[in-house]
Amino acid sequence: xxxxxxxxxxxxxxxxxxxxxxxxxxxxxxxxxxxxxxxxxxxxxxxxxxxxxxxxxxxxxxxxxxxxxxxxxxxxxxxxxxxxxxxxxxxxxxxxxxxxxxxxxxx
Numbered sequence: 221x222x223x224x225x226x227x228x229x230x231x232x233x234x235x236x237x238x239x240x241x242x243x244x245x246x247x248x249x250x251x252x253x254x255x256x257x258x259x260x261x262x263x264x265x266x267x268x269x270x271x272x273x274x275x276x277x278x279x280x281x282x283x284x285x286x287x288x289x290x291x292x293x294x295x296x297x298x299x300x301x302x303x304x305x306x307x308x309x310x311x312x313x314x315x316x317x318x319x320x321x322x323x324x325x326x327x
Contacts, residue, residue, distance in 0.1 A: 224273040229296075231268055231286070233260040239291065243268075245284040250275060251298040253284060272300040 233239040239260045243253040254269045274280060279301045286294040 224271050225300075226269050226271045228267050228269055230265050231260055232265040233262055236262050238262060240289040242287050243284055244287055244293075246282060248282065249273065250280050250300065251282045251284055270296075270298060272298065274300055274302045277302055277304065 231241070239262075240257075241259065242257040245251060245253065250273060252271045252273070254271065258266065258268070260266050270284070272280070279299070281297070281299045284296050284298060286296065288294070
């Protein structure tokens with residue numbers, strides 16, 4: 221069962237030249253940006269995806285950095301929260317009514 225979730229973020233270039241960028245992370249694989257390397261045309265926006273895949277049952281936190289060629293890097297704090305899964309049965313018994321046992325079906 222895949223327990224990952226993806227969040228979209230918008231990267232906007234308000235400048236007058238193409239903005240090339242790449243993501244830098246710790247490499248843990250817990251928070252993975254996609255695409256890792258891309259560019260945004262001047263005056264436009266693109267959507268990047270960050271996928272959180274929890275390694276266990278505890279919450280995780282990580283800083284990933286968007287490094288922009290000829291620009292200032294942008295740090296993004298990612299937090300993934302994992303809630304404990306529970307299953308509670310409301311009824312303590314199951315009633316099947318009459319069930320035929322040991323009778324062979326005829327064709």
